[in-house]
Amino acid sequence: MGVARWIQARRRPMPPYGHRRDDGAGEAEIDARRLEALRAAAAGIGTTLDEETTCAELTRASVRLTGGTAAIMRRVGKSVSGYQTIAGEADLLPDARWAVAVARDAGTPAADRQPEPWIEQPPGIRGVPALCVPLTSGSDQYGVLVSARHGARYTRSEAEQLTLLAERAASHIRHARAYDQVSQTAGDLQRALLAEPGRPHPNLDVAIRYLPAGSSRVLVGGDWCETVRLHFGRTLLVVGDVMGHGLEAAVDMTAYRSSLRYIASSDLPPHRVLRQMDDISSGEAERRPATCLLARIDPGRGQVTLASAGHLPPVLISGEGLAMPLPVPVGPPLGTGFGGYESATHKLNPDDTLVLFTDGLVERRGEDIDFSMSRLSALRFHSGHGVDEVLDTILNSLDARHAEDDVAVLAARPHPRQAAAEMLDGVEVTG
Numbered sequence: 001m002g003v004a005r006w007i008q009a010r011r012r013p014m015p016p017y018g019h020r021r022d023d024g025a026g027e028a029e030i031d032a033r034r035l036e037a038l039r040a041a042a043a044g045i046g047t048t049l050d051e052e053t054t055c056a057e058l059t060r061a062s063v064r065l066t067g068g069t070a071a072i073m074r075r076v077g078k079s080v081s082g083y084q085t086i087a088g089e090a091d092l093l094p095d096a097r098w099a100v101a102v103a104r105d106a107g108t109p110a111a112d113r114q115p116e117p118w119i120e121q122p123p124g125i126r127g128v129p130a131l132c133v134p135l136t137s138g139s140d141q142y143g144v145l146v147s148a149r150h151g152a153r154y155t156r157s158e159a160e161q162l163t164l165l166a167e168r169a170a171s172h173i174r175h176a177r178a179y180d181q182v183s184q185t186a187g188d189l190q191r192a193l194l195a196e197p198g199r200p201h202p203n204l205d206v207a208i209r210y211l212p213a214g215s216s217r218v219l220v221g222g223d224w225c226e227t228v229r230l231h232f233g234r235t236l237l238v239v240g241d242v243m244g245h246g247l248e249a250a251v252d253m254t255a256y257r258s259s260l261r262y263i264a265s266s267d268l269p270p271h272r273v274l275r276q277m278d279d280i281s282s283g284e285a286e287r288r289p290a291t292c293l294l295a296r297i298d299p300g301r302g303q304v305t306l307a308s309a310g311h312l313p314p315v316l317i318s319g320e321g322l323a324m325p326l327p328v329p330v331g332p333p334l335g336t337g338f339g340g341y342e343s344a345t346h347k348l349n350p351d352d353t354l355v356l357f358t359d360g361l362v363e364r365r366g367e368d369i370d371f372s373m374s375r376l377s378a379l380r381f382h383s384g385h386g387v388d389e390v391l392d393t394i395l396n397s398l399d400a401r402h403a404e405d406d407v408a409v410l411a412a413r414p415h416p417r418q419a420a421a422e423m424l425d426g427v428e429v430t431g
Helices: 002-010 024-043 051-066 096-105 156-194 247-264 270-282 369-377 387-397 418-430
Strands: 069-076 084-087 130-137 140-148 204-211 221-229 235-245 290-298 303-309 315-317 323-325 344-347 353-357 407-414
Touching: 024 051, 024 156, 051 069, 051 084, 051 140, 051 156, 069 096, 069 130, 130 156, 140 156, 204 221, 204 235, 204 387, 221 247, 221 407, 235 247, 235 353, 235 407, 247 270, 247 290, 270 290, 270 303, 290 353, 290 407, 323 369, 353 387, 387 407
Parallel strands: none
Antiparallel strands: 069 084, 069 140, 130 140, 204 407, 221 235, 235 290, 290 303, 303 344, 315 323, 315 353, 353 407
């Protein structure tokens, strides 16, 4: 649509400062080259849903088409930034006050009208011609593209080309800002939920971390952690991962978490908790499948009972600082309706640390999952470190803050309660 508009505009007479060839074939060849250059420039704008990247792509494309220097002044509400994402020599840019005035007051011209004043050159700045083009999409204005160069003034044709590139960039900026709003909503929802896990029994030290993928600009996923108090000093630890990303995944995560809390309150074995969660979720057609790992810790007996719905096994860190994955029977993900979950029980010493995590912690693109798990198992830990230090060591060693997927990780370590320890000391003394 924009390219067609440009072709139609090119059929109008050139302005007095333009240069026309008498040779019709030569003019057609020039137009074809300009059209090809315009298409190539437009194709390089909007490759991501990141506003800053789109602005940088626009300024680089502007310089390739018309030479000189280009910069963006972004507008949010009534606030206008200074020059940003500059391509070329910053000293060539005109007085920023002129561009700010344009960003606040400019409109969008009709395709069949003469250019409005915003594509005219501003008052001469050391003899350097410049022009200013608004970043407009529909009725929304996101700033201006400012271009300047040594030598000839900008022709109307060049102004029209930059206008079309600016319109394309503005459309992508609109999508990027909408994307950011959805990401923030989903992130706020997930952070609020993860900030309020259930409280474990006092005989268990627990630490939890959640890291969004790569950066905060990426849509969050459905990763979550939970702790549920059970009878007789036991605590149920949970890590889950809803498939996909975005607000829908975060909403489904809350549904899984709610059903987990309700079912776990009946104090069923872990594999039966998974079975009931699968029955509930598979009955909702819109619910996304999810993996889930349950670990019921019983410090009094020195045991942990595990059950998995398509999830990676936990890692046990011994008191000597050695790490190893714990075997667990793996059933299908929740929401599939297949069932078939089983439990496995392992010994858990008071100085052992159990680590549950989502796959974003260890998985890397193009890498076998066994190799990914071995990277975590190869880590060594200091015996005196608490559960928070254990998580910091894991996250830093695996560079989890630059992971390609969201990361949720939970570490738990049982310890005897003070009252129980005092009673035990008393028995030893009297004996």
